[in-house]
Amino acid sequence: MAEAETKSVDNASIKMIEKATSDGVNTAFDRAETRKPCPIGVDGSCCSNCGMGPCRVPPPKGKEETPEEKQRRRGICGATAETIAARNFIRMVAGGAAAHSDHGRGVAEIFLAVAKGEAPGYEIKDEQKLLQLALDWGVEIGDRSNQEIAIDIGEIALAEFGKQEGEVLFLRRAPLKRQELWRREGAAPRGIDREVVEIMHRTHIGVDQDYRNLLRQGVRCAIADGWGGSMIATELQDILFGTPAPVLGRVNLGVLSRDEVNLIIHGHDPLLSEMIVVAAQDPEMVALAKSKGASGINIAGMCCTANEILMRHGIPLAGNFLQQELALVTGAVETMVVDIQCIMQSLPDIAQCYHTKIITTSPKAKIPGAIHIQFDEHNAMESAKAIVKAAIENFPNRGNNINIPKQQTDLIAGFSHETINYLLGGLFRASYRPLNDNIINGRIRGVAGVVGCNNPRVRHDDIHTTMIRELIKNDVLVIQTGCSAMAAAKAGLMTPEAASKYAGEGLASVCQAVGIPPVLHLGSCVDNSRILIAATAMVKDGGLGDDISELPVAGAAPEWMSEKAISIGQYFVGSGVFTVFGVNWPTLGNEEVTKFLFQDFEAIYGGMWAFEPDPIKAAHLMIGHIDKKRKALGIDKARERILYDMAMRRELEAA
Amino acid sequence: MEYEIEEKSAPGRSKVEVLGATYEKGKPKGEELGKWRQKLRDREEKLKYLQTGERYWYGQDWYGSEKRRNPA
Ligand code: SF4
Ligand code: SF4
Numbered sequence: 001m002a003e004a005e006t007k008s009v010d011n012a013s014i015k016m017i018e019k020a021t022s023d024g025v026n027t028a029f030d031r032a033e034t035r036k037p038c039p040i041g042v043d044g045s046c047c048s049n050c051g052m053g054p055c056r057v058p059p060p061k062g063k064e065e066t067p068e069e070k071q072r073r074r075g076i077c078g079a080t081a082e083t084i085a086a087r088n089f090i091r092m093v094a095g096g097a098a099a100h101s102d103h104g105r106g107v108a109e110i111f112l113a114v115a116k117g118e119a120p121g122y123e124i125k126d127e128q129k130l131l132q133l134a135l136d137w138g139v140e141i142g143d144r145s146n147q148e149i150a151i152d153i154g155e156i157a158l159a160e161f162g163k164q165e166g167e168v169l170f171l172r173r174a175p176l177k178r179q180e181l182w183r184r185e186g187a188a189p190r191g192i193d194r195e196v197v198e199i200m201h202r203t204h205i206g207v208d209q210d211y212r213n214l215l216r217q218g219v220r221c222a223i224a225d226g227w228g229g230s231m232i233a234t235e236l237q238d239i240l241f242g243t244p245a246p247v248l249g250r251v252n253l254g255v256l257s258r259d260e261v262n263l264i265i266h267g268h269d270p271l272l273s274e275m276i277v278v279a280a281q282d283p284e285m286v287a288l289a290k291s292k293g294a295s296g297i298n299i300a301g302m303c304c305t306a307n308e309i310l311m312r313h314g315i316p317l318a319g320n321f322l323q324q325e326l327a328l329v330t331g332a333v334e335t336m337v338v339d340i341q342c343i344m345q346s347l348p349d350i351a352q353c354y355h356t357k358i359i360t361t362s363p364k365a366k367i368p369g370a371i372h373i374q375f376d377e378h379n380a381m382e383s384a385k386a387i388v389k390a391a392i393e394n395f396p397n398r399g400n401n402i403n404i405p406k407q408q409t410d411l412i413a414g415f416s417h418e419t420i421n422y423l424l425g426g427l428f429r430a431s432y433r434p435l436n437d438n439i440i441n442g443r444i445r446g447v448a449g450v451v452g453c454n455n456p457r458v459r460h461d462d463i464h465t466t467m468i469r470e471l472i473k474n475d476v477l478v479i480q481t482g483c484s485a486m487a488a489a490k491a492g493l494m495t496p497e498a499a500s501k502y503a504g505e506g507l508a509s510v511c512q513a514v515g516i517p518p519v520l521h522l523g524s525c526v527d528n529s530r531i532l533i534a535a536t537a538m539v540k541d542g543g544l545g546d547d548i549s550e551l552p553v554a555g556a557a558p559e560w561m562s563e564k565a566i567s568i569g570q571y572f573v574g575s576g577v578f579t580v581f582g583v584n585w586p587t588l589g590n591e592e593v594t595k596f597l598f599q600d601f602e603a604i605y606g607g608m609w610a611f612e613p614d615p616i617k618a619a620h621l622m623i624g625h626i627d628k629k630r631k632a633l634g635i636d637k638a639r640e641r642i643l644y645d646m647a648m649r650r651e652l653e654a655a
Numbered sequence: 656m657e658y659e660i661e662e663k664s665a666p667g668r669s670k671v672e673v674l675g676a677t678y679e680k681g682k683p684k685g686e687e688l689g690k691w692r693q694k695l696r697d698r699e700e701k702l703k704y705l706q707t708g709e710r711y712w713y714g715q716d717w718y719g720s721e722k723r724r725n726p727a
Pocket of ligand 1: 047048049050051052053054055074075076077078079084204205206
């Protein structure tokens with residue numbers, strides 16, 4: 001196997017890794033080779049929370065520890081290895097929850113400005129979602145205008161972040177049993193910011209030093225993300241830009257164009273990307289591009305912002321997290337415009353080897369070496385046009401060292417909860433009934449949410465796609481978000497045809513009847529909140545127990561790397577879902593903490609964590625959990641019968 | 656979202672109105688698949704859809720598996 005092939009399964013990426021090497025460009029793939037993870041930090045056994053440290057407290061290698069030795073294995077402040085591991089872990093939760101939620105706050109601020117008529121260029125596109133939120137939050141509808149309703153909703157949404165008492169409002173959407181559990185276990189977040197701040201306080205030197213108590217706060221904070229900040233982001237974005245519905249798209253570096261101006265939008269916030277999409281269609285801009293010798297303007301997305309514009313406009317996806325540097329290596333990108341999150345600081349350096357301009361847009365995320373054009377949402381179109389113009393003007397600077405891989409794959413995206421509900425039942429009786437029925441009768445064994453990032457510590461996209469293939473082969477319907485969704489899309493798993501090619505017979509039959517792929521794209525990272533709602537709809541439709549923890553479902557982030565992924569995993573677990581992570585696990589250095597997360601959590605929250613880097617083994621952990629839940633529901637026999645029937649039918653057809 | 660009403664003559668009675676098919680004919684494909692929200696024309700229809708389609712949360716007489724007496 002050529003060296004680049006050990007780093008990625010995606011042919012376009014392999015080609016660009018090779019080109020990067022021959023161009024002398026250093027990428028994350030190279031850095032992962034030379035910079036090995038610190039063995040103490042990777043296990044969560046190092047604390048640097050105060051100036052007496054950093055303190056390293058790894059367990060002794062290759063020998064049993066006496067109780068006295070364990071007693072002494074502490075930081076200078078006396079913090080035990082358990083406290084240190086738990087503190088580190090929930091600080092990751094806080095980081096992830098803060099990222100998602102601060103994104104949600106940004107959306108809420110603009111939403112309110114739109115409602116007040118202070119943000120020209122944006123509008124309320126989805127009245128139905130607006131009404132839905134009004135019903136959720138008790139906002140009067142009557143004969144009031146959308147603007148009036150939206151002002152109330154924007155104010156309530158913004159207040160959710162700074163609320164001090166009570167409960168995050170979207171908790172009321174969860175199954176009743178789950179709400180009761182959260183209240184009983186002290187896991188119902190009071191306000192979004194409050195839970196993040198409380199983690200920072202409790203993990204400061206000399207505060208909370210009971211690892212169980214720390215980890216419980218991690219759950220409360222994560223729920224404030226999933227059922228709070230992220231859900232607010234998703235819902236308000238739907239109102240402003242439309243609730244996603246199925247669209248046909250294309251994915252991979254092959255979507256870059258040889259003769260057009262290539263502008264890649266990278267990051268997370270659709271407030272920016274939506275405007276750039278509109279600005280790029282402006283006849284004046286197209287004419288300018290032509291005057292510079294280009295045949296047009298080609299917009300493509302990267303990371304989660306890509307998922308946002310794909311779901312709503314069918315704009316092609318250039319790639320996932322580990323392809324951001326490789327896109328520049330094509331030599332064909334005029335501009336990469338970035339906003340927030342998952343943006344590598346190496347981009348401006350790599351851009352220097354080509355002609356690409358890196359443009360930062362958020363006051364919260366600047367990078368030395370990049371051009372900063374502040375994106376002013378109150379004057380959004382002007383800012384967007386300035387960015388598009390900068391890209392066009394860079395087109396004549398394109399060099400000769402261009403190689404655009406030909407790989408691109410079709411996919412169908414846009415499966416919001418609302419659309420799944422509609423597709424399954426139609427306009428007159430939208431429903432999850434057909435899904436539940438097919439789970440009960442065993443054609444569909446269960447549902448798995450496979451989400452999260454790329455990580456150069458493992459072979460790019462390989463772990464995602466191997467796991468997903470194994471799941472659908474075993475009749476598990478897969479729902480996805482984030483960079484994981486792009487990995488599956490590149491492998492051709494997100495087209496209806498994939499059902500007959502890769503899915504088990506039961507799952508394939510249902511996909512063919514409904515006309516959906518066996519792997520559904522639900523959106524960006526904040527859209528993991530859509531998965532929570534879909535799971536709740538399954539519960540509420542009936543027949544599969546009365547809590548998310550009773551459903552035959554499981555979650556995974558097999559190539560995770562970001563703190564956001566940890567927060568997502570934690571709110572899935574806290575909502576009752578068994579969740580498996582790959583790559584490495586940040587508390588492995590501590591047995592007690594790991595046991596609490598992997599075992600004891602199940603008795604408290606009905607969901608628990610697991611760690612398994614092998615994708616096939618991880619898929620079977622998920623399937624095993626799904627089967628355990630089927631058995632508890634008493635529907636395990638139905639599946640045996642349906643498999644038997646299908647085998648009989650095959651025999652009869654063959655005869 | 657239009658309900659089909661048919662007029663039929665019933666034996667021994669004057670004409671009666673009968674509710675016709677309440678499903679969408681055909682199977683949406685391609686572009687059509689994505690354009691379902693636009694079928695709801697006004698606020699009244701949208702609210703009605705929320706009560707039926709999203710009845711798990713907004714239905715007034717249906718609480719699904721949870722059989723609650725008081726809506727949350
Ligand atoms: S908080 Fe305690 S364990 Fe952490 S660095 Fe300071 S002294 Fe060391
Ligand atoms: S999935 Fe991970 S890498 Fe990808 S955009 Fe989200 S947080 Fe970033």
